[in-house]
Amino acid sequence: xxxxxxxxxxxxxxxxxxxxxxxxxxxxxxxxxxxxxxxxxxxxxxxxxxxxxxxxxxxxxxxxxxxxxxxxxxxxxxxxxxxxxxxxxxxxxxxxxxxxxxxxxxxxxxxxxxxxxxxxxxxxxxxxxxxxxxxxxxxxxxxxxxxxxxxxxxxxxxxxxxxxxxxxxxxxxxxxxxxxxxxxxxxxxxxxxxxxxxxxxxxxxxxxxxxxxxxxxxxxxxxxxxxxxxxxxxxx
Numbered sequence: 001x002x003x004x005x006x007x008x009x010x011x012x013x014x015x016x017x018x019x020x021x022x023x024x025x026x027x028x029x030x031x032x033x034x035x036x037x038x039x040x041x042x043x044x045x046x047x048x049x050x051x052x053x054x055x056x057x058x059x060x061x062x063x064x065x066x067x068x069x070x071x072x073x074x075x076x077x078x079x080x081x082x083x084x085x086x087x088x089x090x091x092x093x094x095x096x097x098x099x100x101x102x103x104x105x106x107x108x109x110x111x112x113x114x115x116x117x118x119x120x121x122x123x124x125x126x127x128x129x130x131x132x133x134x135x136x137x138x139x140x141x142x143x144x145x146x147x148x149x150x151x152x153x154x155x156x157x158x159x160x161x162x163x164x165x166x167x168x169x170x171x172x173x174x175x176x177x178x179x180x181x182x183x184x185x186x187x188x189x190x191x192x193x194x195x196x197x198x199x200x201x202x203x204x205x206x207x208x209x210x211x212x213x214x215x216x217x218x219x220x221x222x223x224x225x226x227x228x229x230x231x232x233x234x235x236x
Contacts, residue, residue: 027198030206031213034090038097038214045101046108054102055109062168065106072099080211089207096211100218107222111229120232124224131188131220139195146193153189160186177230180223187223191216 049055058065076096083089111117160182167175194212197203203212 027201027204027206027209031198031209034093034206034210035213035217038093038210041094041098042101042104042218045098045103046105047101049102049105050109050112055105058103058106059109065103066168069103073103077211080207084205084207093207093211093214097214100214104218104222107225107229111225114229114232116232120225120228123228124221127224128217128221131184132191132217135188135192136195139192139199142192142196146196149189150193153186153193156182156186157190173230177227180226180230183223184220184227187216187219191220 049058058068073096076092076099079092080089080096083092108121111120114120160179163175163179163182167179191213194203194209194216198209203209
């Protein structure tokens with residue numbers, strides 16, 4: 001009787017573990033697939049921004065551009081989270097990535113205007129891919145809880161936001177470089193936390209997971225572009 005009870009409990013545990021692994025693998029698979037798809041609207045948005053000349057219009061009026069960015073991005077992120085359990089969540093996510101591509105065209109237009117702009121973009125893309133791959137490896141092997149790291153990085157992101165606002169008025173290249181380096185550290189850490197959360201079944205919605213990872217990758221890539229662009233200008 002006892003052997004039967006133990007066997008039944010073991011079977012229940014095995015079933016629970018298998019279900020947990022199944023959910024994790026499904027969220028990971030869907031997240032990475034949707035993340036890859038989301039890069040297409042980003043490229044299309046960036047291309048549209050450059051070809052249409054919207055990037056120059058945004059650069060000539062940075063105040064209005066910042067307002068549009070915050071209103072547009074937060075409105076779309078709210079819509080994504082509100083519809084994360086239905087197909088409209090995917091639609092809003094793709095619309096969001098297209099919008100972010102348009103916003104990115106401001107920076108890409110400047111980089112493309114440099115004599116080795118395509119090389120800088122390739123380096124930034126390669127660097128971002130390397131960071132993403134490295135964080136995947138760490139997230140797959142690390143076992144400890146990362147909630148304390150997340151709290152620390154959240155505080156760091158708030159401080160970073162104040163530094164970004166201050167630099168809008170100061171316009172110091174050294175402060176810009178510092179902000180970009182800190183941004184890469186912070187959003188690389190968030191990337192690790194987000195991947196780790198998916199692996200450990202802390203995130204079971206692939207739309208929310210994709211949004212989080214997309215923002216991490218977007219920020220790492222854009223800040224790498226700024227750093228490489230600054231070094232290129234100093235060298236020239």
